Amino acid sequence: MEILSLIELIAPETINLLETRYIILRTIFYNQPIGRRSLSDILGFKERAVRDQVNFLRNQGLLKIDIMGMYITDEGIKTLESLHPVYNHIKGIPELEVKLKKLLKIKEVYILPGNSRDSGMVLRDMGKITSKIIKNTIKNGDIVGITGGSTMAAVAEEFIPDKNKRDVIFIPARGGLGRNVETQANSIAATLAKKLGATYRLLFVPDGLEKEALEYILKNEDIKESLNLIDNMNVLIFGIGRADTMAERRNLPEARVRELIKNGAVAEAFGHYFDIKGNEIWEYKTVGLSLNKFKSLKKVIAVAGGEEKAEAIISISTLNENMILITDESAARKIIEIVDNAT
Amino acid sequence: MEILSLIELIAPETINLLETRYIILRTIFYNQPIGRRSLSDILGFKERAVRDQVNFLRNQGLLKIDIMGMYITDEGIKTLESLHPVYNHIKGIPELEVKLKKLLKIKEVYILPGNSRDSGMVLRDMGKITSKIIKNTIKNGDIVGITGGSTMAAVAEEFIPDKNKRDVIFIPARGGLGRNVETQANSIAATLAKKLGATYRLLFVPDGLEKEALEYILKNEDIKESLNLIDNMNVLIFGIGRADTMAERRNLPEARVRELIKNGAVAEAFGHYFDIKGNEIWEYKTVGLSLNKFKSLKKVIAVAGGEEKAEAIISISTLNENMILITDESAARKIIEIVDNAT
DNA sequence: AGGGCCTGGGCAAAATATGTCCCGCAATGC
DNA sequence: GCATTGCGGGACATATTTTGCCCAGGCCCT
Numbered sequence: 001m002e003i004l005s006l007i008e009l010i011a012p013e014t015i016n017l018l019e020t021r022y023i024i025l026r027t028i029f030y031n032q033p034i035g036r037r038s039l040s041d042i043l044g045f046k047e048r049a050v051r052d053q054v055n056f057l058r059n060q061g062l063l064k065i066d067i068m069g070m071y072i073t074d075e076g077i078k079t080l081e082s083l084h085p086v087y088n089h090i091k092g093i094p095e096l097e098v099k100l101k102k103l104l105k106i107k108e109v110y111i112l113p114g115n116s117r118d119s120g121m122v123l124r125d126m127g128k129i130t131s132k133i134i135k136n137t138i139k140n141g142d143i144v145g146i147t148g149g150s151t152m153a154a155v156a157e158e159f160i161p162d163k164n165k166r167d168v169i170f171i172p173a174r175g176g177l178g179r180n181v182e183t184q185a186n187s188i189a190a191t192l193a194k195k196l197g198a199t200y201r202l203l204f205v206p207d208g209l210e211k212e213a214l215e216y217i218l219k220n221e222d223i224k225e226s227l228n229l230i231d232n233m234n235v236l237i238f239g240i241g242r243a244d245t246m247a248e249r250r251n252l253p254e255a256r257v258r259e260l261i262k263n264g265a266v267a268e269a270f271g272h273y274f275d276i277k278g279n280e281i282w283e284y285k286t287v288g289l290s291l292n293k294f295k296s297l298k299k300v301i302a303v304a305g306g307e308e309k310a311e312a313i314i315s316i317s318t319l320n321e322n323m324i325l326i327t328d329e330s331a332a333r334k335i336i337e338i339v340d341n342a343t
Numbered sequence: 344m345e346i347l348s349l350i351e352l353i354a355p356e357t358i359n360l361l362e363t364r365y366i367i368l369r370t371i372f373y374n375q376p377i378g379r380r381s382l383s384d385i386l387g388f389k390e391r392a393v394r395d396q397v398n399f400l401r402n403q404g405l406l407k408i409d410i411m412g413m414y415i416t417d418e419g420i421k422t423l424e425s426l427h428p429v430y431n432h433i434k435g436i437p438e439l440e441v442k443l444k445k446l447l448k449i450k451e452v453y454i455l456p457g458n459s460r461d462s463g464m465v466l467r468d469m470g471k472i473t474s475k476i477i478k479n480t481i482k483n484g485d486i487v488g489i490t491g492g493s494t495m496a497a498v499a500e501e502f503i504p505d506k507n508k509r510d511v512i513f514i515p516a517r518g519g520l521g522r523n524v525e526t527q528a529n530s531i532a533a534t535l536a537k538k539l540g541a542t543y544r545l546l547f548v549p550d551g552l553e554k555e556a557l558e559y560i561l562k563n564e565d566i567k568e569s570l571n572l573i574d575n576m577n578v579l580i581f582g583i584g585r586a587d588t589m590a591e592r593r594n595l596p597e598a599r600v601r602e603l604i605k606n607g608a609v610a611e612a613f614g615h616y617f618d619i620k621g622n623e624i625w626e627y628k629t630v631g632l633s634l635n636k637f638k639s640l641k642k643v644i645a646v647a648g649g650e651e652k653a654e655a656i657i658s659i660s661t662l663n664e665n666m667i668l669i670t671d672e673s674a675a676r677k678i679i680e681i682v683d684n685a686t
Numbered sequence: 687a688g689g690g691c692c693t694g695g696g697c698a699a700a701a702t703a704t705g706t707c708c709c710g711c712a713a714t715g716c
Numbered sequence: 717g718c719a720t721t722g723c724g725g726g727a728c729a730t731a732t733t734t735t736g737c738c739c740a741g742g743c744c745c746t
Contacts, residue, residue, distance in 0.1 A: 006422070007350070010361060010422060011361050014354050014357040017354040017356060017357070022353070033692090036692080037691075037692085038691080046735075048734080060352055060353070066693090067692060067743055067744090068744080069691080079352060082349050086346065086349070377723095378722055378723050379724070380722075390704095390705080394724095408723090408724070410712055410723060410724075411713075413724095
């Protein structure tokens with residue numbers, strides 16, 4: 001990589017070229033088939049600039065153009081993959097990762113350049129990376145907890161199926177969260193399990209049950225089995241949310257939401273609410289993973305991007321030093337800004 | 344280095360930038376202080392192009408400009424050094440080295456980009472590289488033979504003095520060749536020895552002596568000692584010449600020159616003349632290193648550049664498979680061309 | 687059947703690169 | 717000590733490229 005620094009010195013023009021061409025190639029990859037005009041709209045580039053670059057990339061055999069628009073070629077995909085680390089280097093991602101890891105005092109940090117909120121591509125890249133990390137982390141015999149949410153849905157979506165099957169069990173970490181089927185922990189656990197050739201259990205516990213109803217439901221054998229697995233879970237893959245958005249999304253009573261915010265809740269994860277120091281403020285009434293169990297886990301993978309989640313990430317990071325965090329550049333920079341201002 | 348191939352694909356403009364800026368930087372390094380106009384003359388670039396690039400390089404802190412002209416900065420020298428392998432890669436030198444080594448069936452080949460005949464800079468670079476190789480090759484106790492010639496003079500000139508002294512002896516490999524003091528084996532041996540903190544012996548045997556005079560002179564103790572050292576020499580560093588040019592330079596009678604050429608002599612080295620197959624055609628009448636001794640040496644470093652020496656290099660390479668050759672790109676390409684045409 | 691989006695071509699206007707020449711200055715050679 | 721040479725930097729008309737925009741013709745999807 002130090003050859004890149006040399007090029008930065010002796011031919012800095014290259015950096016721009018590399019960056020624009022990388023971005024164009026990536027955008028085509030994620031939006032193909034796409035036309036010159038839509039592309040320049042998405043990227044905010046002038047139509048002509050896109051046109052020139054696209055012509056160039058076509059000459060290099062990295063993309064094809066037909067009447068429908070532009071497609072990336074196999075060669076282009078290979079090139080795009082080789083370019084990821086180069087682009088990261090240009091954006092200073094490696095340094096950012098080291099810094100954030102130290103700041104949050106957690107095991108590992110992976111950062112995707114860009115902002116996953118603005119760009120669905122970044123979210124999808126986060127999902128891709130996470131899926132690689134999951135594959136490297138999971139060993140035979142593991143019981144893997146999963147939560148819901150749109151980020152986790154992206155992970156499941158981008159997960160690349162693996163030939164060699166694993167002898168693991170996927171299980172939702174908590175009961176009844178979410179309405180949208182694709183973003184439910186149940187369906188995410190199922191998708192991941194299928195793509196890995198693993199097994200999974202579901203956990204259906206309706207939201208907001210009263211004590212008696214809950215007790216009644218817990219007599220169900222399936223649910224008992226699932227809860228037993230959760231107690232023995234040794235890997236957790238979960239999304240981190242903002243306390244306020246998650247409270248709203250769950251339709252908590254307004255009074256409750258106000259109280260949470262008054263008490264400084266900024267983060268939500270697996271049904272628990274925390275302030276920025278990592279103190280638990282409240283726990284959503286359902287079954288599943290407890291805070292103590294979470295704190296004792298050795299393999300913990302958190303996924304969360306977008307600067308609005310900065311505080312939430314800071315909060316959750318204090319809970320378990322074994323955590324592996326996958327996030328994006330904008331969240332990372334915001335976190336650093338917040339922590340730097342606090343000191 | 345494979346990142347360079349990636350850049351060649353995705354931002355080929357870089358290659359030109361790299362090349363022109365490298366060449367400009369190098370030319371300034373070797374000719375400082377130099378002005379914009381002389382620089383463009385040397386390089387054959389338009390004045391304006393040079394001017395733009397020079398401005399750029401100055402902004403990057405790689406060169407300074409004052410009233411006398413342009414100078415390279417320390418930063419510039421460091422950068423230049425880092426750029427050598429990059430430039431080599433661009434020029435395809437590594438591949439060329441591998442190919443030539445196989446073709447000539449010798450131990451090692453080092454190639455400098457360019458043509459040492461056109462550009463004194465290339466010759467000086469050859470000298471630099473050779474001096475590094477010499478340092479790596481020579482071990483304590485070695486007796487190192489040296490020949491004369493302008494190439495060997497460049498080696499001595501560019502040799503970078505070394506702190507840790509070596510316990511070695513430098514000795515001219517042959518008697519009486521050359522007139523110009525700087526290009527005489529005696530003075531080259533002395534220069535190298537001094538720069539390495541080593542010792543040296545001289546060998547003064549006038550050119551073209553008759554048998555009796557020679558026998559008489561050989562009774563001299565100094566000469567006896569030197570010849571004894573030559574017999575025990577275990578390292579040779581030598582230049583390769585064209586048979587015709589060397590014959591002329593030694594003022595051989597015209598009949599002799601014609602005969603040599605008629606017999607197919609193309610190469611001269613340490614006073615011996617060879618045809619392209621490596622058959623000895625004639626030996627110049629003086630004392631010193633014999634052909635058999637040469638063939639038995641384990642450490643042999645040959646230096647020769649310029650396409651006109653291609654045949655000579657081919658010839659000499661057949662004599663000793665332990666040979667390490669330092670040459671330039673134009674000679675290398677010419678050699679490959681000749682050998683390819685011959686098959 | 688029609689609206690939308692696609693490519694490739696064309697073209698004038700704007701921006702940049704290019705090729706030259708000049709000037710004042712300091713070092714160098716005679 | 718004086719003329720000459722070679723230097724950097726400024727200037728500028730001209731050539732070349734880049735830019736921004738629009739159009740025609742065609743396929744796709746609704």
